[in-house]
Amino acid sequence: MPRALLFILLGVVTLSSPRLAAETAPLLSIQQLSDASTLVVKGRVLDVSSQWDPAINALYTYASIDVSETWKGALQEPRIVVKLLGGRLDDLELRVAGQARLDPDDEVVLWLEVRPRDGTLYPAGLWQGVWKVSDTPLAALAARRRADGLMHEAIAVDALRAMVESSTPTDTAFVTVPVEFHKGAYTFFPSDGPPGRWHEADFGTVVSVDYEPPPGGLGGGVAELDAAIALWNGSGMSLRLQRGSSRSARCIGAFEGDGRISVAFNDPCGEVSDSGTVVGLAGLYMTPILREAGGTTFQKIIQGTAVLNNSAGAFTVLSQRGCFQDALTHNVGHTIGLGHSSQSNAIMWPDPLPGCGSGPSGLSSDDINGIRAVYPAGGSGAVPGPPLGLTSTTNGTTVTLAWAAPATGGAVTNYVIEAGSAPGLTNLASFTTSDALTSMVFPGVPPGVYYLRVRGRNTLGTGGPSNEIVATSGALPSPPTGLAATVAGSTVTLGWSAPTSGEPVTTYILEAGSAPSLSNLATLVTNSAVPGMVVSTVPPGVYFVRVRARNVVGTSAPSNEVQVNVACPVPSPPTNLAFTKTGGQVTFTWQAPTSGPPPVGYLISAGTSQGLDNIVVVDVGPVTSITATGPPGTYFIRVKSRSACGLSGSSNEVMLVLP
Numbered sequence: 001m002p003r004a005l006l007f008i009l010l011g012v013v014t015l016s017s018p019r020l021a022a023e024t025a026p027l028l029s030i031q032q033l034s035d036a037s038t039l040v041v042k043g044r045v046l047d048v049s050s051q052w053d054p055a056i057n058a059l060y061t062y063a064s065i066d067v068s069e070t071w072k073g074a075l076q077e078p079r080i081v082v083k084l085l086g087g088r089l090d091d092l093e094l095r096v097a098g099q100a101r102l103d104p105d106d107e108v109v110l111w112l113e114v115r116p117r118d119g120t121l122y123p124a125g126l127w128q129g130v131w132k133v134s135d136t137p138l139a140a141l142a143a144r145r146r147a148d149g150l151m152h153e154a155i156a157v158d159a160l161r162a163m164v165e166s167s168t169p170t171d172t173a174f175v176t177v178p179v180e181f182h183k184g185a186y187t188f189f190p191s192d193g194p195p196g197r198w199h200e201a202d203f204g205t206v207v208s209v210d211y212e213p214p215p216g217g218l219g220g221g222v223a224e225l226d227a228a229i230a231l232w233n234g235s236g237m238s239l240r241l242q243r244g245s246s247r248s249a250r251c252i253g254a255f256e257g258d259g260r261i262s263v264a265f266n267d268p269c270g271e272v273s274d275s276g277t278v279v280g281l282a283g284l285y286m287t288p289i290l291r292e293a294g295g296t297t298f299q300k301i302i303q304g305t306a307v308l309n310n311s312a313g314a315f316t317v318l319s320q321r322g323c324f325q326d327a328l329t330h331n332v333g334h335t336i337g338l339g340h341s342s343q344s345n346a347i348m349w350p351d352p353l354p355g356c357g358s359g360p361s362g363l364s365s366d367d368i369n370g371i372r373a374v375y376p377a378g379g380s381g382a383v384p385g386p387p388l389g390l391t392s393t394t395n396g397t398t399v400t401l402a403w404a405a406p407a408t409g410g411a412v413t414n415y416v417i418e419a420g421s422a423p424g425l426t427n428l429a430s431f432t433t434s435d436a437l438t439s440m441v442f443p444g445v446p447p448g449v450y451y452l453r454v455r456g457r458n459t460l461g462t463g464g465p466s467n468e469i470v471a472t473s474g475a476l477p478s479p480p481t482g483l484a485a486t487v488a489g490s491t492v493t494l495g496w497s498a499p500t501s502g503e504p505v506t507t508y509i510l511e512a513g514s515a516p517s518l519s520n521l522a523t524l525v526t527n528s529a530v531p532g533m534v535v536s537t538v539p540p541g542v543y544f545v546r547v548r549a550r551n552v553v554g555t556s557a558p559s560n561e562v563q564v565n566v567a568c569p570v571p572s573p574p575t576n577l578a579f580t581k582t583g584g585q586v587t588f589t590w591q592a593p594t595s596g597p598p599p600v601g602y603l604i605s606a607g608t609s610q611g612l613d614n615i616v617v618v619d620v621g622p623v624t625s626i627t628a629t630g631p632p633g634t635y636f637i638r639v640k641s642r643s644a645c646g647l648s649g650s651s652n653e654v655m656l657v658l659p
């Protein structure tokens with residue numbers, strides 16, 4: 001069908017509407033409208049909000065436009081902000097007759113003039129400068145929309161563009177964004193009337209996000225929902241979300257008033273458009289229980305519902321994990337009070353973010369600023385407190401950690417697991433999890449002993465550590481077996497068999513005690529993985545000996561115990577005992593033995609006849625001469641060597657007569 005014919009038919013239908021009303025301005029032709037405009041663009045309305053222009057103390061409405069085509073004029077930026085007369089802020093509203101209406105998400109063609117005072121852009125010809133674009137099965141049409149919302153006429157977009165492009169150029173300078181327009185790119189949802197808010201945030205009550213079990217074919221499942229919830233919880237907002245119950249799908253509009261958010265998949269009620277790539281929708285039930293937060297008055301959300309779509313276009317997006325998680329994050333964002341952002345890296349940007357094909361997106365600073373404006377940080381906009389109750393279980397080299405979320409501080413986005421070789425150290429590993437799940441499985445952990453802590457993180461920082469635990473990977477050695485000892489003099493040779501199980505042995509440890517099971521005499525480390533040890537110059541005695549094996553995991557139980565007897569040889573007798581008399585004094589001399597263990601001292605003894613010690617026995621210490629006096633008489637004198645193991649036999653005997 002020729003485009004011109006279509007235009008005429010539609011034009012007739014619309015113009016014949018009986019609701020056509022009187023205009024507040026003369027109707028301009030498309031040519032007149034275009035000639036009057038500095039800029040004509042096609043694009044989408046991202047958000048609409050009102051604020052004061054302090055230069056003249058007036059209320060204006062600012063509409064951010066994502067420009068897709070420039071039909072007239074020189075425009076470099078992809079985004080412009082149109083400044084319209086009138087607006088509403090809190091309880092004050094300014095209405096100016098004949099103004100154009102712009103609604104978020106509208107696809108529009110804009111004829112724009114330049115405001116001489118500040119160079120800002122506003123629609124030409126009052127309401128006539130804003131046309132709404134709609135897709136029909138046959139063509140994209142643009143329609144002039146009157147101030148009362150009725151459509152005035154419709155024309156194929158391509159034909160309209162050709163007419164605009166033939167208009168007279170103008171070169172008036174303009175600003176794309178009014179200087180006073182400094183608010184965040186985020187918006188509250190809804191943007192007309194009081195926006196919605198979960199006042200539960202003010203009372204520390206957690207809001208649950210229930211979910212239909214995610215069907216197959218999507219890019220993810222419950223883990224991505226958890227991650228989306230964790231992102232919002234980690235934003236520093238005072239609202240706390242948690243994954244709720246699995247349930248049947250809830251339609252966008254189905255009223256349950258249950259004070260919960262519910263997420264469904266595959267458009268269960270057939271309510272999401274299948275044209276284009278609408279990936280999801282979200283809706284709120286609200287009631288005017290008003291509370292103010294951050295200078296804005298919000299009404300109470302009593303139910304939130306998000307539905308992801310099942311159209312072919314939606315599936316292309318939602319079959320990718322990152323885009324699937326982003327769609328959940330975006331629509332959960334709607335259910336907690338955010339509208340669309342005009343910042344193209346925000347999760348609340350209307351379209352899927354370009355990077356989602358390679359992984360989920362985080363929150364942008366605009367998302368964070370937006371949600372914190374709805375839920376300003378009270379006590380909970382903080383770094384997380386310490387996680388609780390860290391435990392571990394080991395199966396071979398698979399270590400599973402589990403803990404509980406912090407009971408204090410801000411909500412957690414993810415965790416850091418620290419591992420060290422000693423208490424308090426993080427010298428072995430520092431692992432950052434990707435979500436707020438409170439367990440983690442580590443397969444293939446190198447055998448060893450790990451001192452572990454976990455810390456919670458969010459956008460505000462990393463919190464304090466949990467309790468510390470010791471986790472092991474791998475197995476202890478089994479006890480060595482067959483310990484046996486042979487003694488030769490003071491040399492003890494020990495042999496045993498290596499453990500039959502466990503990680504490789506790094507060394508053996510010998511324990512010796514004075515009684516069974518004691519280690520009070522010696523602990524020797526072999527510093528070798530080879531079984532066996534030779535110990536020389538062992539002090540005489542009786543030893544009870546065991547051996548243990550050690551590896552990276554730890555030390556085994558003891559082997560069998562053996563008793564080792566190291567003999568205690570006594571010294572040989574001294575030789576050449578002799579004496580000299582000088583006046584009344586007698587000096588004895590002798591020679592130390594030349595064989596056997598060296599004496600530590602000598603005992604000299606005297607008797608009344610040969611072989612007797614019945615007069616005196618004196619320990620003279622480690623000397624080989626001594627001078628003495630005594631009463632008259634006849635003495636038989638001998639000397640013995642002494643050591644720790646006892647006394648030698650006697651030396652030669654001498655007879656001493658004192659007059």
Ligand SMILES: [Zn+2]
Nearest residue numbers: 330334340350
């Ligand atoms: Zn959205």
